[in-house]
Amino acid sequence: MGKHLPLKITFLDGHSMLVSSLCDAEKALAGEWRSKEADVYKNAERLIAAAKEGVCKPEVAFDAFKKAARQQRLLHPTKRSSALRMLDNLAAPLFKQDLP
Template sequence: MGNFLPLSIKLVDAKSMTVSSICEAEAALQGQWPNKGAAPYRDACRLIAAAKGGSCSPAIAFAAFKAAAIDQRLLQPAEKSDALKMLDDVSKDIQI
């Protein structure tokens, strides 16, 4: 289980991944990205490596990974969890 809320990304080769940890982010960065020379991608690679080495906060590194995925339009829309769907169903009948 990851340390962060899961992100769904779809790489250039149509491979979908769920990323919720620094190790999963590192694996995703090894996949096919549209532009591995882009600054957000390079920053994410650098910060993920620094987080694994202990010189960067994992939260900052994961945020950089998310920013790179957004920048290259790889981040997929999140689906509502089953619990949130149930809450929506229950609360739709409540009138304020």
């Protein structure tokens, strides 16, 4: 599994894949997108290549990929798991501040 939380992408041809690493994102860019000429797609492609060369932070490249997939309506919305909901509920009192 990759470093990032997995994203479910469904391409125009109906195929889907989970993307959780830059290698996965690079493979996903080869799939059928709405527009490979769109600036957001080209930016993701450029940043992923730069991250693989070590001149861009992987998180920045992955976020650019996620943005491209969202804008081209390929990204499935994700629900928080029950474990994350429980953790959020446990941590909420730690971040609650008493206001005057």
